[in-house]
Amino acid sequence: MLSATPGESGCGKAAPCGTSRLARGGPAGRCPEPLPGDSDAPGPGRSVPSMAQPAGPQAPHAAFFGPVARGNPVVDSFEAELRRVLNSLRRLRGGCAAAPDPPNTLFNIWIKYKPRLPEWYYNERLVKVGDTLAQIKEYKLALQQCYERYLQQFVSVNLDDVMDDVQRFKSAFFPNGVRDKNAALMFHVLQARNVCIYQMVCSRDRNLQNGESLQTCLNALTSLRLTMQVALPQEDLCWLIYNGTIHIYTICRHLMVMGHSAKVLEYLLWASICMESSIPLLSVHYLTWRATLYTAVSQCYFDCQAGIHGEIFARRGLIKIDELKQLEDISSSLEHTETEKIFREATLKMSVMIFKRAVYESRKKSNSFRRESKVNPRKAVNVSWPRTTTERLLVAMFDGAAAQFLAILEALSDPSRNLLPPHPPVPDEVQIPEVTSELFSAGLEILSGNSSKNKNLQHFMHLFSK
Template sequence: KNAVWNMEPAPGSYGPLDKNPVSFSNYTKDILLMHSIFIHSISHFLYINIFFIISYQRYRLALWQGYRLYLQQFCTQKSPTNDQSGVQNLLSILGFVHILMQAVLPDESLCWILYNGTFSSLHMYNICRFLMSAGHASQVLEYLLWACTCLEISVPLLTANFLPWRATLYCAVCECYFHDCASVQAEVFARRALGKISELAKLEEITGSQVPFETQQAYKEATIKLAVMVFKRSVYEPRRKPKGLFRPKQKSNLKELQLTPWPRTPTERILMEMFEGKAARFLAVLEALEDSSVRPLQTGMPDEFEVQDVVLELISAGTSLLSVSKY
């Protein structure tokens, strides 16, 4: 009766230890059960926040389109990003979704959860986009990078069907870098993403089957979107003056240039080298004018003369693209 009983089972009875503490690849049923429990316990809160995010985005769009006075008279809108606790709540949701996505990732049969399930890159993207619009790009960058990683690692998602979504996530990461004035990292990541898309296209060619027109369009659109991210930096950087170097400003008469054929300026030469078609070039112009380090449409002309020239050339190119059909 004085014996000491050891109530804990031997370590071996628990089964082999998994090196990844959040890997549930051998417990698919457990993951689905966790998925169900999570839906009942937190999805109400999650969907309320996502619903608010979507409605708030529409509110901001209405403001941008000139309905400010009407909205101020009839609507009141309070953003959860007005206080730090609201931001922290959204970041906590992102952190939890990140953990659950990490748990689901090893099981290919659960790839649908990564794409558009409750713990999905879609919800992660929507929350990140909302926080980016409120000036919290640096805090959501890691989550967008993780969403990209999930789509690159999950074999069932490595198809052209999911290419538009991959391109959307890639561009969101680039925009995070641009928001933080890290244009070098943005261009590096965009070029890496272009390489990933090229690898996927080569795999399609290896199969030998005829590529459908819709798939070709998906590759084309994804390539254009990421090439635009490269253009946003490459159109400015070669023209910037190194510190300590004096370079006399050369004035160009943009009115006279309107009568000459493309390419009339260095900016238009880059546009013609990188993009085919009027729509792609115009998209590149708009994105370059939205560069967070320049933003002439919101903050006025930048101080650097060389950058001012680029801005004027972009505006001239955009005007020409809208008025002349052949460029």
């Protein structure tokens, strides 16, 4: 799985075949390097072979020396050169001196060994090196020298040009169908490519101040969704669906923090539905992650000022969790205490999102609360818990002070609620300031251990009761 940490800067979109970055990404003033397979193409410092000057003999293929495995001189030489360039890049990332120009070194390795290695071995190492480069945050190098190089061997279209057409996408990248032996590797490369593009955007524009950066992230999300859509019917590719949900969540959470919740809601919904649609991913083992996705969707609705939909989706999540719990009670493959913990945590996440709106809306719907006598702030410190309507709702929905405190924090963090409104509340929301006061009071009571009643607490409650 690829890391979700910002990495090196670079371009955010793949270039069409024939205009590859490999052909125009070199330093200024240099001739472009040859493309893969052009081993006889002229380059810097090389003359063009002529009829009077034939090219030298081609080095023998690895199969000439026996099985393509460790001990084969071609394989050993290939692996040794890869190790040297990767170790050089690791030292460079660590601030130590490194060999000059690792990109060109890696480029030359691929060109040198492509005609000498079997296609399957070459491609596996191409992708594996890309994964290693991504792990050490060399995202630009992984994208240009590994993932895009792999794709250019098989397709002649730009991925960005077929994102809106599933059939074109399948015919371009999976001409032999998704059951082909090479399909899994192709799926992995397509996902890894999008992760690298996103990380490169982060490295140069973390706050997404440039509109092009935001659009590049959205394109990466669309591409991830399309890849998952094609892979979803294949149960043996459930690992790819799971990884895809992680990549989508990582990008969406970043965009949500930047204020783009409305743009990413559809992708989080898609990730949640994918977890429900893949039978292997419906197990208890993945429930914690599924609940995290549910929570992100609900939070997205709250960010979009659609709290009612956030609560509805959270209640839907509770139903899904309860359905799985009933199945698990019939036949459990895990320890009972372990499954109980998983279900308890998942239920808590959903309950917190429900409480986030219910604590306010329950007051607005019933006029009886308005006739209820308020607890005098000066006397409340001597009243046993729960003292208020809000505290009674907390006790009814959550077990334990930690869960109750988490619910309080989430309710107070709702962006649609102004804790210090600049104007008097509208008639339907006259109880909102009182609820806010009770939430703060309950939080302080929990922090004080439900025992110590100090002057600061009394002063705080007095301020919010005005």
